[in-house]
Amino acid sequence: MIKFQLNGKQTEFNGDPSTPLLWVIRDEKKLTGTKYGCGIAQCGACTVHLNGSTLRSCVTPISEVSGKEVTTIEGLLSSKVSAEATAVQRAWVAIDVPQCGYCQSGQVMSAVALLKANSNPTDQDIDNAMAGNICRCATYQRIRQGIHDAAGTLTASASSNVKGETA
DSSP, rough: EEEEEEETTTEOSSOEEEBBHHHHIISSOOOOEEEESOSSSSOOEEEEEEEEEEEEESOOOOGGTTSSSSEEEEHHHHHHOOOOHHHHHHHHHHHTTOSSSSTHHHHHHHHHHHHHHHHSSOHHHHHHHHHHOOOOOOOHHHHHHHHHHHHHHHHHHHHHHHHHHHO
């Protein structure tokens, strides 16, 4: 029996410990926002967070998440939404980042992790953090712009919070 947190809730899996996390998330837990793309951790469609860091769920055995926190796109955008997730979601909508949308859950998961680690990323920071997230529609420029816009929102929000505290 493998027990772990999934989107903030205790859950368990009673099956083959070598089963990829992706299939537990999609088939057992019925959370289909995390996508299967390549099965070899090269495309990023299956990206989730494990204890806050990005992870390719298609090649991660479920046994590796025992006792840890897994967050999927559904959990990222649920009731306990972070400022980074909100900023990314709003930027994505405002500039119409996705085209077909298949890769977007992985793109968003990687973008949020980047902004949690670096609230003011450069183009190079973004390119490095997003490497391995493939977009067949090639919306890379809009993805980069979306991350910059989300970072700007976070900076403006932090600035207004500081001004509000001193007033």
